[in-house]
Amino acid sequence: MSDKVSSAIQKLWTSYSKNTPQSLQLIDAYLVFILFSGVFQFVHCVLVGTFPYNAFLSGFISTVGSFVLAANLRIQTNPDNAGEFKSISPERAFAEFVFCNIVLHFFVVNFIG
Amino acid sequence: MIRSLINIISWRAFLLVLLTLVLVQADDFVISDVKIAVTTSDSVRKLYESIPYPSSFDKPIQLTSGDDFKMIFVVNDKQTQKGVQPHQAFLTLTSEKNGNQIPIIIRVRENGKSKVELDMKSAPDELLSSPGNYSLDLIIGTFSYNDPLKYHVATLEIDVPIQSSGHSPVVYGPKPEIHHIFRPDEKLPPIWLSYSFVAIVLIPWVFLIGAWACIGVNVSLLARAPEPSLMSILFLGSLLAIEILFYNYWTHLNIFQTLTWLTGLSIVAFITGQKALSDVQKWRSLGLR
Structure with missing residues (x-):
């Protein structure tokens, strides 16, 4: 059973690393990074309490927002979806990603207190 | 002649005042x-x-x-x-x-x-x-x-004998001063816990850098680009400057100073970004990446 699972995971991993474009892998790494940043902040909040509530909220919301933006970037730059986003080049998607991130960071820093 | 006229007028005025006084008194x-x-x-x-x-x-x-x-x-x-x-x-x-x-x-x-x-x-x-x-x-x-x-x-x-009927006599006067009491400070978690969580939150950064290194961030393209990649560097620099500006806003700047700086930096970022990204697009269409 465990052999099967591990072999399935191995197969998934090799096909992922073979078939996924490098830029998407970079985004995936970034997504995992964001995910764990948020998870650790949440764990801290559960363990310690919400005392600097603004700080917790802004930190957590910033991870959530970054995750959403990065996921959108991944969707728009995926060559498989190119048909759906004909008018949006990967560069334009990246520019939008940068712009939205700046706006998000401005609000997060404004709220952090 | 005029004098006597004034005399008469003033005398009449006096009488009028007297009359009204009497009326009021009445x-x-x-x-x-x-x-x-x-x-x-x-x-x-x-x-x-x-x-x-x-x-x-x-x-x-x-x-x-x-x-x-x-x-x-x-x-x-x-x-x-x-x-x-x-x-x-x-x-x-x-x-x-x-x-x-x-x-x-x-x-x-x-x-x-x-x-x-x-x-x-x-x-x-x-x-x-x-x-x-x-x-x-x-x-x-x-x-x-x-x-x-x-x-x-x-x-x-x-x-009469003093009756204490439960009601104390009403005494008008200053009440005792009300001292404002501040809410006690929130209890902070122990310092080692805070530091350990700082370390834990930094772990994903290690992962991110490691993963990107494994996948291979193609920084080398910057060096062997057909055109000077000054714009790309300027663009990334302006983004970094904006993030540093946000950090300063958090620590000491006020919103007006921040917005002034942000306006300038975002104009730089916009122009250089447009250049840089169209360069990148050109490289992509040339098949360099």
Whole structure:
């Protein structure tokens, strides 16, 4: 059973690393990074309490927002979806990603207190 | 000639002023037939006196528990000597000890006849809880007469055992100062926990850098780009500058300074970004990446 699972995971991993474009892998790494940043902040909040509530909220919301933006970037730059986003080049998607991130960071820093 | 004219005019003016004064003075009332009586609890009349109006009763009137004080009088117009019903008429008992005032409302009939009673069996709590000498004044005021009237009738000597009826006498004066108490500080978690979580939150950064290194970030393209990649570097630099600006906003800048800087930096970032990304697009179409 465990052999099967591990072999399935191995197969998934090799096909992922073979078939996924490098830029998407970079985004995936970034997504995992964001995910764990948020998870650790949440764990801290559960363990310690919400005392600097603004700080917790802004930190957590910033991870959530970054995750959403990065996921959108991944969707728009995926060559498989190119048909759906004909008018949006990967560069334009990246520019939008940068712009939205700046706006998000401005609000997060404004709220952090 | 002119002088005598002025004389006549000024004399007439003086007369007019005098007349109005007289008229104003005429709007006045007087009190008459003031009679006071004190009856004890066993219906013995202790005191019965009539007081000629402007003067006061010279001896203090002693009231012990169970006594009933009565006072009658008539309110008249000074000129017509007809009865007047004023809008407001009451007795005030002013403590000579602490200045507290106790009002008793008087009902005056249409013909000016008035009657007021102070029964010690049902006297106000303030009176019973602080016996002593009280100044008894009659106060009458109404709209159609200019001057209200305050007439010191007599002095009352309230002689009852002190009753603590649960009500403390009303004392007007400054209340004790209210000190503001700040909410106690929130308890901070132990410092080692905070530091360990700082370390834990930094772990994803290690992962990110490691993963990107594994996948292979193609920085080398910057070096072997067909055109100078100054724009890309400027673009990334302006983004970094914006993030540093946000950090400074968090630590010490105010929003106006921040917005000024942000305007300038975002213009730089926009122009360089457009250039840089169109370069990148060109490389992509050339098949360099």
